[in-house]
Amino acid sequence: MSASAAQPASTHFLHGLNPLAKLLAPLPAMLLLIFVRDLATPLAFLVLAYAVLLVGARLTVRTAVMLLLVVPALIVIMTVGFSLWTDTAGIAHDVVVLRIGGWTLYGAAVLIGLATGLRLAAIVALALIAGLTTTGQDLARSLVQQLRVPYRVGYTAIAAFRFVPRFRRELEVIRQAHRVRGQARGPLAALGRGFGYMVPLLAGAIRHAERVALAMDARAFGAYPDRTERHEVPVRARDTVFVVLLLAASAALFAVFWPWGL
Amino acid sequence: MPLLRVQDLAVRHDGETVFAPAGASFTVRPGEVVLLLGPSGSGKSTLALTLNGLIPHDIEAEVSGSVTVDGMDAASTPVARLATRVGMVFQDPDAQLVTGTVLDEVAFGPENLRLPVSEVLQRSEDALRRVGLWERRADSPDALSGGGRQRLAIAAALALGSPLLVVDEPTANLDPRGVDEVFATLAEIVKTGDRAVVLIEHNLDQAIGFVDRVVVMDAAGRTIADGPAADILRTRAAELHELGVWLPTAALAALRLRRAGYALDPLPLTPAELRAALEGERRPPGVSTRFAHGATGVDIPPLAPRAAQPRVATPRQPHVVSTRFARGATATGAVTVRHLTLHRGTTAVLRDVSLDIRPGEFVAVVGPNGAGKTSLLQALAGVVRAPRGTVSVGGVDLRRIRDLTSRIGFVFQNPEHQFVTHTVRDELAYGLRHLPADETDARIDDVLRRFGLEDRADVHPFLLSGGQKRRLSVGTALVAGAPVLALDEPTFGQDRARADELLGLLTDLNRDGTTIIIVTHDMQLVVEHASRTILLDEGRVLADGPTPTVFADDALIARTGLRPPPLRAALRGLARHPELDGVVRLSDLPGAHA
Numbered sequence A: 001m002s003a004s005a006a007q008p009a010s011t012h013f014l015h016g017l018n019p020l021a022k023l024l025a026p027l028p029a030m031l032l033l034i035f036v037r038d039l040a041t042p043l044a045f046l047v048l049a050y051a052v053l054l055v056g057a058r059l060t061v062r063t064a065v066m067l068l069l070v071v072p073a074l075i076v077i078m079t080v081g082f083s084l085w086t087d088t089a090g091i092a093h094d095v096v097v098l099r100i101g102g103w104t105l106y107g108a109a110v111l112i113g114l115a116t117g118l119r120l121a122a123i124v125a126l127a128l129i130a131g132l133t134t135t136g137q138d139l140a141r142s143l144v145q146q147l148r149v150p151y152r153v154g155y156t157a158i159a160a161f162r163f164v165p166r167f168r169r170e171l172e173v174i175r176q177a178h179r180v181r182g183q184a185r186g187p188l189a190a191l192g193r194g195f196g197y198m199v200p201l202l203a204g205a206i207r208h209a210e211r212v213a214l215a216m217d218a219r220a221f222g223a224y225p226d227r228t229e230r231h232e233v234p235v236r237a238r239d240t241v242f243v244v245l246l247l248a249a250s251a252a253l254f255a256v257f258w259p260w261g262l
Numbered sequence B: 001m002p003l004l005r006v007q008d009l010a011v012r013h014d015g016e017t018v019f020a021p022a023g024a025s026f027t028v029r030p031g032e033v034v035l036l037l038g039p040s041g042s043g044k045s046t047l048a049l050t051l052n053g054l055i056p057h058d059i060e061a062e063v064s065g066s067v068t069v070d071g072m073d074a075a076s077t078p079v080a081r082l083a084t085r086v087g088m089v090f091q092d093p094d095a096q097l098v099t100g101t102v103l104d105e106v107a108f109g110p111e112n113l114r115l116p117v118s119e120v121l122q123r124s125e126d127a128l129r130r131v132g133l134w135e136r137r138a139d140s141p142d143a144l145s146g147g148g149r150q151r152l153a154i155a156a157a158l159a160l161g162s163p164l165l166v167v168d169e170p171t172a173n174l175d176p177r178g179v180d181e182v183f184a185t186l187a188e189i190v191k192t193g194d195r196a197v198v199l200i201e202h203n204l205d206q207a208i209g210f211v212d213r214v215v216v217m218d219a220a221g222r223t224i225a226d227g228p229a230a231d232i233l234r235t236r237a238a239e240l241h242e243l244g245v246w247l248p249t250a251a252l253a254a255l256r257l258r259r260a261g262y263a264l265d266p267l268p269l270t271p272a273e274l275r276a277a278l279e280g281e282r283r284p285p286g287v288s289t290r291f292a293h294g295a296t297g298v299d300i301p302p303l304a305p306r307a308a309q310p311r312v313a314t315p316r317q318p319h320v321v322s323t324r325f326a327r328g329a330t331a332t333g334a335v336t337v338r339h340l341t342l343h344r345g346t347t348a349v350l351r352d353v354s355l356d357i358r359p360g361e362f363v364a365v366v367g368p369n370g371a372g373k374t375s376l377l378q379a380l381a382g383v384v385r386a387p388r389g390t391v392s393v394g395g396v397d398l399r400r401i402r403d404l405t406s407r408i409g410f411v412f413q414n415p416e417h418q419f420v421t422h423t424v425r426d427e428l429a430y431g432l433r434h435l436p437a438d439e440t441d442a443r444i445d446d447v448l449r450r451f452g453l454e455d456r457a458d459v460h461p462f463l464l465s466g467g468q469k470r471r472l473s474v475g476t477a478l479v480a481g482a483p484v485l486a487l488d489e490p491t492f493g494q495d496r497a498r499a500d501e502l503l504g505l506l507t508d509l510n511r512d513g514t515t516i517i518i519v520t521h522d523m524q525l526v527v528e529h530a531s532r533t534i535l536l537d538e539g540r541v542l543a544d545g546p547t548p549t550v551f552a553d554d555a556l557i558a559r560t561g562l563r564p565p566p567l568r569a570a571l572r573g574l575a576r577h578p579e580l581d582g583v584v585r586l587s588d589l590p591g592a593h594a
Helices: A002-006 A019-024 A027-033 A040-056 A061-085 A107-131 A136-145 A151-161 A163-180 A187-218 A237-257 B044-051 B102-112 B117-130 B146-159 B176-191 B204-210 B229-243 B249-259 B271-279 B291-296 B373-381 B424-430 B437-450 B466-478 B496-511 B523-529 B547-552 B554-559 B566-571
Strands: A096-100 A103-106 B004-013 B022-028 B033-037 B061-069 B086-089 B164-168 B196-200 B213-217 B223-228 B335-344 B347-357 B362-366 B391-393 B408-411 B484-488 B515-519 B532-537 B540-546
Touching: A019 A107, A019 A136, A019 A237, A027 A040, A027 A107, A027 A237, A040 A061, A040 A107, A040 A237, A061 A107, A096 A107, A103 A107, A136 A151, A151 A163, A151 A187, A163 A187, A187 B086, B004 B044, B022 B061, B022 B213, B022 B223, B033 B044, B033 B204, B044 B061, B044 B086, B044 B164, B044 B196, B086 B146, B102 B117, B102 B146, B117 B146, B117 B176, B146 B164, B146 B176, B176 B196, B176 B204, B204 B249, B213 B229, B223 B229, B229 B249, B249 B271, B249 B566, B271 B566, B335 B373, B347 B373, B347 B540, B362 B373, B362 B496, B362 B523, B373 B391, B373 B408, B373 B484, B373 B515, B408 B466, B424 B437, B424 B466, B437 B466, B466 B484, B466 B496, B484 B496, B496 B515, B496 B523, B523 B547, B523 B566, B532 B547, B540 B547, B547 B554
Parallel strands: B033 B196, B033 B213, B086 B164, B164 B196, B362 B515, B362 B532, B408 B484, B484 B515
Antiparallel strands: A096 A103, B004 B022, B004 B061, B213 B223, B335 B347, B335 B391, B532 B540
16 A cells, blocks of 8 residues: 555566656657557557556456456447447548448448547556556655645545545435435436435535544644655656656657658 | 633534533543533533634634633634644544554654654554554554544544543444443543543443543533532432433433332442442332333243244244235234345345334344344335345235335435435425325425424425434425334434434334334443344344343343343342343333332
8 A cells, every 4th residue: 555655666566656657657658649540559559558567567356357358348339439420421431341221331430440449548558557556645645745735735635535435335325315215217317316416415525524624633734834754755766767768668659650640 | 730721611603593502611630531411402512622722713603711721722722733732532433534544544643743753653553552453553444343443533632642632422423342442442541541531422331430520511501510420420410310411321220219219329320339239228118029020011031942043933923934924914014024035245134034013113123233234124115125025014015015105214324315305395295296286285284293394394404403304304204104114223423312302203103103113233222212122143033022031131132242231231130129130221110100
């Protein structure tokens, strides 16, 4: 958990890196990928991100599900979705994949869908480098320590992480309670129900937040402009090495595939 | 110099018209343990929040009089500085934990004080060892039990190094095991004598053992008594009881027994004292040796032979063997369960449960955490779907009932969760939306009147007071005419006064014929109100019978981790008073009806 940032680099080196390094290093590639239209470039970045994650991240069930199920599913759904919705007017009609009655699925449309799916998957996979190996608490700490975000904001964010599972439980109970009262069916009613859950959920959230705030103040939160930091989230040589290597790899991939035809 | 001096303190919250407290004065010296008593509305919790300056610094309120902590004026000293003198433990453990591990949690306060890392760790270790959580330091607070989380909150307050600890109803959100844990921890802390404690607590049976002094406030929020705990409680118990102040069960019992002619002087305050006092005197003339049994009309049969199997499964009741629902269970208000097995995921939460609940019964479902109590209640009320043929209400299979709300009402722990409309009137009308309008209006007016909500009909449900919200939630469950009311832990997280108000309401409803089924951890509530108790463990019915019978089986109660009610501990097996053996509820004592 939070102590992991202080551990020496092991084979799962990603967990020992500064959260900001993991966040910043893939960022240029993620931004550039938005403007890519070919298949090879996103595929290359997808491979790169998977390689980094499979070598550097501890393989938990969550990680495995994310990498082996969620991301591939994303590619499939995007490919299918975009091939069906692409406007056929502006694309080549020479390859026909499927013809049902008067409707034709063109190969070019499938390629556009696949490119979109891969592009999105590559961006998601790059984000997962930080996402799967960083705790919210370490991120908040490094925001405070490196980016000089006021600690009152950072630690309130840490406290807020604890709200999430609580709200999930509460929402489940509220849904049960409303079901007991008897409900209408149908999509419109479902929308109304969603709003119905908001009021009790928000009321509970505000009350809970107020209580937490009182408890934090009662423990001298905000007494001084800074506070003792037991968990240093330092920037070390390996963070610099990681950022430089990943940037270099990104640059190399873009150089090799040069997807903009300029 | 006293550590804490409260002088003529009066507080009025924004938007309120009255001051509560209104003229409280007392002092606390280093190392002293002071119990703050007062009826509901006297402002005990408000007073607690002024002791470390949260009122008026964080919560806007009009304050007069003064609070002086270690020479500092609380109204003008920042909360963060007062925090080094006054540590605070609140009611809800979840609302005071802010970090991801037990160690981080305790270190949070000292870190805020900018102490060097070595001292932060030293203090954290000391505090965690005092509450017995040092071995769990790497765990997430979520992995602790409720009692464990509250002990963690106590450790976090200790780690600030403050000489005064303010503890406000620390056990209201805990199950019996957690209550025991927290009291053991508090007693341990008090023993070393290095901390003064101001305690607000309704469970006086366990608190009275380590309290030095009591300060009593009246309903208006003025101090009316201040002195050694034993003196005040022994000499003014009757007066305090009249005021609506919580008293130890042993003292309440003794007050009743005195009316029946027992001497009991001085007034006993703990079960052990009550027991000793009774053994020291003879049965007064006029009290029958069989008083208790005769008075309740409950002949207490031995439970032992039945304890192993559910009562309804005894071969002497042939209808049970049939998979069909029993005849006679067709009366509205009857609930029948036959061979109910329920799974959550892959684990069985209920295993072959069979019971008959008769119309007009007041049934408590008790058992340790994870016993399946809530699952059973939810299956009875159709919140979760039980298999066809396993649950019937009023003789009709639950799965065939379309308008469930007119058969059985379900009340959740937090009333706000159940509200779906924008006014109290609409909230009641929602349950009647299938009826013609002229009929609904009459019914709604009737419910508004019965639940004391007539002048609140057009208010948004969320703007009601806590007690009104609870009454409205019960009203909405009953408005469609349900003869059965199921309640899941309705007193959890509430102060004693609100819990008592709800129980009074339920008792009235029950007297008028409503079947009440309640899941609860509060054993005193069970013995005082429920005529029948169903004890679950690991999804099976372990015992099912009249409440006094179930609680008379000490071995069974202990085995399931429940606590015997305090009266049971005081009265069982008295050598000189066989007439009191087996009494578990105050109302069964001689003198109760005098």
